[in-house]
Amino acid sequence: MKLKSLLSAGAVVGASLMFTSLQPLSVKAQEFTASHLEAARQLVIETKALESFDDILPLLAEQTRTLFIQSDPARTQEVVDVSTEVALKLASKRTELNNMVYEVWARRFTEEELIQLADFYRSPIGQKLAKNGPTVTALAIGAARQWQDKISTEMVALVREELDKRAAE
Structure with missing residues (x-):
């Protein structure tokens, strides 16, 4: 890995x-x-x-x-x-x-x-940012990917539902 x-x-x-x-x-x-x-x-x-x-x-x-x-x-x-x-x-x-x-x-x-x-x-806050910045960025990217996957699944389901609804009409 x-x-x-x-x-x-x-x-x-x-x-x-x-x-x-x-x-x-x-x-x-x-x-x-x-x-x-x-x-x-x-x-x-x-x-x-x-x-x-x-x-x-x-x-x-x-x-x-x-x-x-x-x-x-x-x-x-x-x-x-x-x-x-x-x-x-x-x-x-x-x-x-x-x-x-x-x-x-x-x-x-x-x-x-x-x-x-x-x-x-x-400064102390700058040192904290330098120390934690890469981890925070990685976690934020992970959160964005997780959100993207969730929204993608939701979008596919909603588009499928709407297309099925329109096909039935």
Whole structure:
């Protein structure tokens, strides 16, 4: 189950990064002051926004292992060893993702706004939001899905009832 949720998360992250890279060059080429990017970095740290990306590299390593093991099961241990070594080498590239995230925030907020937001997230209520935000969001999405399923069933029943009524007339 965890692999399935990681795959979904990986797909969302990949789509988000692809969308970011497809933005117009004029936006992408925007230059930020060091202090603006530092304000974005501070906010990202305070919001714990990078934590959701921590599973990307392990997930990619697992997917790569699976691919190679399926191709040549006799080399399973070798594939595990090599894919782990490569994943550890690639870990240093994580700063590229972090910098991309800082720029995403810097594009959407002024330096002053980023500072104000970081100050908020340093407050007790901001820390509580950073800690509980992902759980609350997941629960809200779950509630929306549950409501959608209920309404869908109700809609089908009501449409069927109305169509049957009209057919009888």
